[in-house]
Structures are given as C-alpha cells and as structure tokens.
Amino acid sequence: MTKKELRAAMRRKNLGITPSERAAASGRIFARAELSEAFGRARTVGVFCSLADEPDTSEALARWSATGRRLAVPRVEGDVMRFYEYDPRTMRPGAFGIAEPGPEARLCEPRELDLVIVPGTAFTAAGARMGRGRGYYDKYLAQPEVHAVKIGVCYAHQLVGELPSEPHDVAMDCVITD
Numbered sequence: 001m002t003k004k005e006l007r008a009a010m011r012r013k014n015l016g017i018t019p020s021e022r023a024a025a026s027g028r029i030f031a032r033a034e035l036s037e038a039f040g041r042a043r044t045v046g047v048f049c050s051l052a053d054e055p056d057t058s059e060a061l062a063r064w065s066a067t068g069r070r071l072a073v074p075r076v077e078g079d080v081m082r083f084y085e086y087d088p089r090t091m092r093p094g095a096f097g098i099a100e101p102g103p104e105a106r107l108c109e110p111r112e113l114d115l116v117i118v119p120g121t122a123f124t125a126a127g128a129r130m131g132r133g134r135g136y137y138d139k140y141l142a143q144p145e146v147h148a149v150k151i152g153v154c155y156a157h158q159l160v161g162e163l164p165s166e167p168h169d170v171a172m173d174c175v176i177t178d
C-alpha cells in the first residue's frame with residue numbers, strides 16, 4: 001500500500017466510527033495520556049485541536065485547562081506550524097478548518113513544551129509515525145530547541161506493523177491508543 005492509499009484507508013475507518021464510540025475511545029486515550037509520567041511532570045503540554053477523523057481532543061482540552069495545566073495548541077502559518085497558549089476565548093477556524101489560536105494569543109516557544117500530544121494517520125508500536133503528508137509535525141519536532149516528550153495518539157486500528165521510513169521522520173517516545 002502506498003502512503004496515499006494508507007491515508008485514505010485510515011480516513012475511511014476513522015470516519016466510520018460512531019459518535020458514541022469516538023467519544024468513548026477518545027476518553028480512554030486521553031485518560032491514559034493523563035496518567036503518563038510525562039504528563040504528570042509537564043508544565044506545558046502541546047495538544048492538537050482535532051479534525052473529524054481524529055480522536056476528539058475537546059474534552060481533554062477543557063478538562064486540562066480547567067485543572068490549571070498550561071496548554072499550547074498549533075497554528076499553521078504557511079509552511080510552518082507554531083504553538084500558542086491555549087485560551088478558549090481566542091480560538092477560531094484556521095487553515096484546513098482546524099480551530100486555532102487567534103492573533104492575540106501568546107506564542108509558546110518550542111523549548112517551553114514539556115510534552116506534545118501528536119496526531120497521526122498511522123503509527124507503529126515502536127513510535128514511527130505517518131502524518132497527513134505536509135511535514136508540519138516533523139519540521140516542528142526536528143527543531144533543536146524542542147525537548148518535549150512526544151506521545152502519538154490514535155485509534156487501535158491505526159497501529160500498524162510497519163511504516164515506510166524517511167530520514168526526516170521524527171519518532172514518538174510512545175504511542176497511546178484506545
């Protein structure tokens with residue numbers, strides 16, 4: 001299967017999950033992330049704002065921000081992605097229809113992130129990742145100032161035995177599924 005075919009197959013499966021299954025699976029995934037040692041230690045956590053074919057991060061964002069965790073969410077700016085402090089009041093629709101922080105949001109420097117929760121189209125248990133094919137996370141995580149622990153999250157069917165690897169691919173420290 002080519003990367004393109006694998007992406008299409010995963011998207012189909014991800015969108016085939018019922019809303020209640022998605023809520024339950026997302027609840028389990030982010031509860032597990034919360035129990036990780038890296039989460040316990042992290043002052044600032046990078047979290048994505050989910051698309052329909054991804055585990056739903058909205059409850060985790062609400063819960064973690066309500067319990068005082070400093071959260072940062074990505075904004076796509078042309079070819080690059082940057083993280084900004086999460087404040088539900090500044091969020092608005094951005095590139096690809098993904099909710100993103102508005103112009104008033106405070107930039108979170110790459111070195112400030114202690115943990116990043118990373119979306120992906122497919123992962124291996126060893127931490128290899130395939131994304132949506134634009135390299136935003138690979139470019140972001142490859143910056144020398146990034147010291148964050150990287151946790152990939154996906155549905156169980158997105159965990160595969162093998163992925164084509166390229167030199168620029170950045171590996172996850174662990175992968176959490178439902």
Ligand SMILES: Nc1nc2c(c(=O)[nH]1)N(C=O)[C@@H](CNc1ccc(C(=O)N[C@@H](CCC(=O)O)C(=O)O)cc1)CN2
Binds near residue numbers: 134
């Ligand atoms: N939730 C989330 N946010 C994220 C990412 C992600 O994978 N998930 N990204 C990780 O890199 C970046 C955005 N990357 C993207 C790369 C390609 C497409 C894309 O191909 N979109 C389709 C149409 C939209 C759709 O799929 O409905 C397209 O443009 O053809 C979307 C986002 C930054 N933010």
Ligand SMILES: Nc1ncnc2c1ncn2[C@@H]1O[C@H](COP(=O)(O)OP(=O)(O)OP(=O)(O)O)[C@@H](O)[C@H]1O
Binds near residue numbers: 131132134135138168
């Ligand atoms: N560190 C990097 N510096 C410059 N270009 C990069 C880097 N990492 C990836 N790219 C470029 O990004 C493009 C997409 O790469 P790839 O298909 O591996 O993305 P992906 O991991 O699936 O996507 P994403 O990270 O957006 O979810 C490639 O053309 C690659 O050359």
